[in-house]
Amino acid sequence: MSKPSDQLPPPPPSHMEVDAAGEEKPTVRFSINVLELMREAQMQHGLRHGDYTRYRRYCSARLRRLYKSLKFLHGRGKYTRRNITESTVTDVRFLHIVFYMAERAWSRAMEKKTAGPNAQQRIYMLGRFRKAVKWAILFSHLCSLKGDSRTSLEAEAYSSYMKGTLLFEQEKNIEEAMTNFKNTRTVYEELGKYGSIENQLLCRQRIEEVEPMIGFCSRKLGGSALQAHELLDLEKEGPAYDLFKAKIEAVLSETRSQQAASMTEFSWLGRRFPITNAKTRVSILKAQQLERDLNGAATESIPADKKLAIFDKIFSAYHDARSCIRNDLASAGNAENIRDELNGLDKAVSAVLGFRTIERNQLLVSIAKSKFTKNRDEKNEKITKPEELVRLYDLLIQVSLLYVMSCYICVSFADVKLL
Known part of the structure; x- marks a missing residue:
C-alpha cells in the first residue's frame, strides 16, 4: 500500500504575482549627448586645425577599441560582416559604433574635398558622403528605438x-x-533653450555653422541672396566652411567680376588712373572690399x-594687381601712352600698399604696447620686451619714409604726364 506523498501541492499564485508576471520589463533607454x-x-583629434586625416585615424582607432570591448569582432583572418540591429543594441557603445562609422566616412570625404579632388577623386568623395549618410540614418533609427527623447532628437x-x-x-x-x-537649425534652436551654458553655446555654434549653408542654398534657388559683404563676414574656419569654401569663392569671384565690369579707373589723391585689364580690376576691387570691412562701423569689435x-x-x-600690371607692361611693347598709364597705375597701387603697411605696423605697435603694460604675473601671456617695441617703431618709421617717397614719385609722375 503506497504512502501518501509528503509533498504538498504548490499554493495557487496570488493576484500580485499574476500581475507581476504579466508585466513586461521596461525598455532600457540610452542617453547620448550627440x-x-x-x-x-x-x-581634440585634429579638426581644431582642419586635419581630417588625423580625425579619420582617431575614428578608426576608436572603433577598434569599441569592437574589442564589446567582443563584437568580425572574425579572425577572414572578415565576416556583423550588422547592428535593434536587437543587437544592448549597450550604449553599440550606438557609439554607428556614430563613429558615420564620422569616419564623413572625415574621409572631407579629407578628399579639402585636398582639391579631380573628377575621379570626386566620385570617391561623394561615395564617402553617401556612406556617411547611410550610417547617420541608421544611427538616427536606432536612437529613436533605443535612446531617450533628447538623444533621438539630436540624432x-x-x-x-x-x-x-x-x-x-x-x-x-x-x-x-x-x-x-533648416531641420537641423530648428532642432538646435529648441535644444539651445535648455540645459547648461555649455550646451547652449554648442547649439549656438552649430546654428551659426548651418546658417551660411541655408543662405547659400537660398541664393542658388533665387531666393533671399547673401550679398558679397555678408559672404566676406562669414567665419572662415571649421568643417562647415571647408565644405563650401570653393563655392563661396566662386560666388565672390562672380560678384567681383560683375562689379569690376563698371570699374574703369583707380582713384588716388585726386588723380585717376585707367584700368583696362579685367584681372587687375577684380584684384583691386577685392582689396577695396576688404578695406571697407576693416574700416567699417564694426571695426572695434574685430579682434586684432x-x-x-x-x-x-x-x-x-x-x-x-601689381603682378597683372607688370605683365601688361611687358606686353605693351613701344606704346608710350599705354606704358605711361600702366606705370602710373603701378605707382599708385604701390603707394596704397605702402599706406596699408603703415596701418598694419601701427596695429602691431598697439598690440605690443598693450602687452608691454600688462602685469607680468599673468600666466601664459607673452610680455613685450622694450627692445621689441623699439624695433617695431623703427620699422614703422622706415615704412613711413618709403611711403612718403612713393607718394612724391607718383604725384611727380602724374604731374609730368599732365604737362
Whole structure:
C-alpha cells in the first residue's frame, strides 16, 4: 500500500504575482549627448586645425577599441560582416559604433574635398558622403528605438545635417538640402533653450555653422541672396566652411567680376588712373572690399588677430594687381601712352600698399604696447620686451619714409604726364 506523498501541492499564485508576471520589463533607454560627443572628438583629434586625416585615424582607432570591448569582432583572418540591429543594441557603445562609422566616412570625404579632388577623386568623395549618410540614418533609427527623447532628437538633427551635406555637394536637389539644414537649425534652436551654458553655446555654434549653408542654398534657388559683404563676414574656419569654401569663392569671384565690369579707373589723391585689364580690376576691387570691412562701423569689435589676417589678404590682392600690371607692361611693347598709364597705375597701387603697411605696423605697435603694460604675473601671456617695441617703431618709421617717397614719385609722375 503506497504512502501518501509528503509533498504538498504548490499554493495557487496570488493576484500580485499574476500581475507581476504579466508585466513586461521596461525598455532600457540610452542617453547620448550627440553634439557634445561630436565636438569633443573633433576638436581634440585634429579638426581644431582642419586635419581630417588625423580625425579619420582617431575614428578608426576608436572603433577598434569599441569592437574589442564589446567582443563584437568580425572574425579572425577572414572578415565576416556583423550588422547592428535593434536587437543587437544592448549597450550604449553599440550606438557609439554607428556614430563613429558615420564620422569616419564623413572625415574621409572631407579629407578628399579639402585636398582639391579631380573628377575621379570626386566620385570617391561623394561615395564617402553617401556612406556617411547611410550610417547617420541608421544611427538616427536606432536612437529613436533605443535612446531617450533628447538623444533621438539630436540624432535626427545629425542625420539631417549629413543628408543636407550630401545634397549640397551633389548640387542636384538644393531645395531638399536647404530643408535638411533648416531641420537641423530648428532642432538646435529648441535644444539651445535648455540645459547648461555649455550646451547652449554648442547649439549656438552649430546654428551659426548651418546658417551660411541655408543662405547659400537660398541664393542658388533665387531666393533671399547673401550679398558679397555678408559672404566676406562669414567665419572662415571649421568643417562647415571647408565644405563650401570653393563655392563661396566662386560666388565672390562672380560678384567681383560683375562689379569690376563698371570699374574703369583707380582713384588716388585726386588723380585717376585707367584700368583696362579685367584681372587687375577684380584684384583691386577685392582689396577695396576688404578695406571697407576693416574700416567699417564694426571695426572695434574685430579682434586684432583677425585684423592682421585681413591685412594679409589686402596685401595679397594688391600684389596680384601689381603682378597683372607688370605683365601688361611687358606686353605693351613701344606704346608710350599705354606704358605711361600702366606705370602710373603701378605707382599708385604701390603707394596704397605702402599706406596699408603703415596701418598694419601701427596695429602691431598697439598690440605690443598693450602687452608691454600688462602685469607680468599673468600666466601664459607673452610680455613685450622694450627692445621689441623699439624695433617695431623703427620699422614703422622706415615704412613711413618709403611711403612718403612713393607718394612724391607718383604725384611727380602724374604731374609730368599732365604737362
